[in-house]
Amino acid sequence: MSETSILSVPPEQPGLAVAPRSLIDQEAFRRLAEVPPEVEWFAxxxxxxxxxxYETALQDFRRFVGLREVSDFRRVTRAHVIAWRDDLVARTLSGSTVRHRLAALSSLFEYLCEKNAVTHNPVKGVRRPAVESQEGRTPAxxxxxxxxxxxxxxxxxxxxxxxxxxxxxxxxxGxxxxxxxxxxxxxxxxQRRGVVHLRVLGKGGKTRFVPLHPxxxxxxxxxxxRAGHGSDVQGALFRAVKVGSGDRSRGMTPDAVYKIVRTYTAALGFEVGAHALRATAAxxxxxxxxxxxxxxxxxxxxSIATTRLYDRRHTRPEDSPTFKVSY
Structure with missing residues (x-):
């Protein structure tokens, strides 16, 4: 059977290419063509x-400024951003949280600039709070x-x-x-060089291999x-165990992991979240x-700068000059 190009020209219409068969109808094509760049950026x-x-940050900004439509972002000025920043600070949010929320808004406007939906990024030039410390705030x-x-x-x-x-x-x-x-x-x-490893799918779809601790x-x-799903090699490792929880082959959610850590640590008298265990390992x-x-x-x-937030060797009490003083 000979192959026919989807761009072949039928004899009865010389010079006119045949359009490829669409996988979406015309109404769906029209809707996709009209998706605002703000929604496109988020998707x-x-x-x-x-x-x-980012959704948390932008919803907070929309509520503060009173934006009703997604396209209203294009009317935002630097004055709006400064007023929002001051409000975030007044709510006693940490400097890193304020910086992160401003970064989310800035990311949106950088995309809008690329799409020529706005002429400039109003977040640029807005002074951001200083980071309080080079040491991470997450407890270990x-x-x-x-x-x-x-x-x-x-x-x-x-x-x-x-x-x-x-x-x-x-x-x-970690x-x-x-x-x-x-x-x-x-x-x-x-198996890597004779040692069992974990294959970890991290941020941005990046895969890393970590030796599995004995x-x-x-x-x-x-x-x-005990669980009986060791032969289901493609299935989730950690699964729900409660009766009536639905599909037991479905993996646990990040929220479920967070709640498990909070529950056990609270019972032990030092309630922390799951990220504290990452800080502890590091x-x-x-x-x-x-x-x-x-x-x-x-x-x-x-960035290694992020890793340094977990390096608390210089703040260990036992290394303080206090304990070097002797009279």
């Missing part, structure tokens, strides 16, 4: 976490607290085994909660043996002389 954000954070647990947390789920039940494996994966590898939710069974069995490996094996590795460039790669940070 093009690949990270679900970034979309959530001490060694004793980490050990207590790893033992907190107890023994016996499927939920206890799952939670012990989940907490071990977070504490021994994963983001979104990353641990994306892990499949197969991701825990990656303690976490043992907890994961015990969980999979801080612990640096305290034990891990190379900071290796920690950057391990955590999946684009």
């Amino acid at each position: 093009n954000l690949s990270s679900a976490a970034t979309r959530r954070a 647990l001490g060694d004793q607290q980490a050990r207590e947390l790893l033992d907190a789920p107890g023994e016996g039940s499927l939920k206890a085994l799952r939670d012990k494996a989940l907490l071990a994966t977070l504490l021994y590898h 994963l983001r909660r979104e990353e641990v939710c994306r892990l499949t069974v197969k991701d825990t069995r990656q 303690a976490a490996r043992a907890q994961i094996a015990a969980y999979l043996e 801080t612990n590795a640096l305290d034990h002389q891990a190379d900071i460039a290796k920690v950057q790669e391990w955590l999946g940070h684009a």
